[in-house]
Amino acid sequence: MIDGFTNTRVDTGDVTLSVHRAGTGTPLILLHGYPQNHHCWAMVAPHFAQHFDTIVPDLRGYGDSDAPADDAAHTTYSKRRMAADIVGLMDALGLDRAHVIGHDRGARVAYRMALDHPDRLHRLGIIEIVPTGDFWDSWTADLALKAYHWTFLAQPAPLPERMIGADPAAYADWTLAQWTLEKSLKVFAPAALASYRAQMADPAHRHAMCADYRAGAFFDRQLDATSRKAGAQIAAPLHFLWAEGGFPAQTGDPLALWRKWAPQVTGNACRSGHFAIEENPEAVVSAFMNHLRGN
Template sequence: MPGFIDRDVETAETRIRIAVGGSGSPVLLLHGHPQTHLTWHKIAPRLAAGHTVVAADLRGYGDSAKPTGGPNHIHYSKRAMANDQVQVMHMLGFRRFAVVGHDRGGRVAHRMALDHPDVVERLAVLDIAPTATMYARTDMEFARRYFWWFFLIQPYPLPERMIGADPEFFLRAHLDGQSKTPGATSEALFAEYLRCYSDPATRHAICEDYRAAASIDLEHDAADAGKRILAPLLALWGAKGTVGQLYDVLATWRDKATDVRGRALDCGHTLQEEAPEAVLAELEAFLQQR
């Protein structure tokens, strides 16, 4: 990304790859599956005109380290993944910051806001409803559209071996199925995602991420059922995507947070690649509010 510097940050548990650019109030950008921090390439350089932007690879993804899953997939719990990013921001000198998360990154950001309310100043989640809500309301339509939520959680090594037979086919089918804007993910960007997805360690880490979401993350959510997100929350979603079509997105977040606003955008799941102008406008307005 133009104007950004790539670096590795060693946390207490792992190593996180980040790209840092701009100056001003800090904003942490967290990607989803199967992307890397480069999913923000249409937004981050412009957001950096008024903010210090940190775009990070989640543990297990991109060029971040890929630790083992551990008992009950604990090393890919959203709590562990959130702790990584809080440590990164603290090591950069930021005690409080805004966080924007798409897809899996949004789930990490959700947990971060619960575990670190003194750290998360503002929270934006892109095209997700809360994990526990989505699992609790699972029906045939959701299972059909989001089959990987149930495929990737199968015991090792079933999904890893099956995806490993043709990673490019699986990755392209996944991205094409979720995006409703042809060409939004360029071939150059796809090639970068494929470079990372071709690593067996990445594929295993991704499965561990989803296995954690269906096990230990639900335990953490149940234990915190009475806690609410205190930071102002912006929810954006694709009007043409599954989340927007199957859920009242704002209602799901108002069950979890005290201050919620947001709207649908005219796109599919990958808002930052499909509708970058609209996402940028929403984020800039939200981040300027005090």
């Protein structure tokens, strides 16, 4: 649980999502990344809930949400399908529009939602990614070594699932620690770590997380290319927060990449590794509170 939040399960029409919610005001949806779930927002969500109707779902395949099996075309965990889940969640909750902030895989869901369902967003927040197609295009040998999971997790099933299954807790711990600025697990709360380890140990959720990356390597990458060729633009005002020690910082000029996708882009870096929400929660709250208020 997130302190002060209630937890329910919501049928979105395709899958049932586990959802945490607190606060009043304009709806704000917070979307987590890999290999995490709603727990990653525990330090910042209560601050947002003082000003917004704050909604924190577990994405399909993560946490306590449904984890359907992948399909041959890798569309089950495409960001288009996962974005549709969030629209379905909004429909089920009776919400017309919302602010959306996403980190990592959740940010990929968020920007695809902004492209596919522009009338459902007020403002968009992106943490610690560049668009999927742009990230693939920016690969160098050094970046490929650091982001090896993009190709490893996308290998055909059940290879990565079985390899991770040999010691899922160790794999989760290695991934989490290596992506922090200090290469340490100390920034993660005990309850969060326990949840991330349990998620990795569950065969259905482990398969889902691999399927998420298979979608990224195939369907999502191709969809980004199609959107770019069509000149698709994100209409919502977008604020991009990246970490000085994260993956986007190694792509050259990550803010410039987002400016190709959206006419209204602001951004700033913070001192952190990839997990900025837990490593530097004050920077996250400050950056996005200003953005959501239109400052």
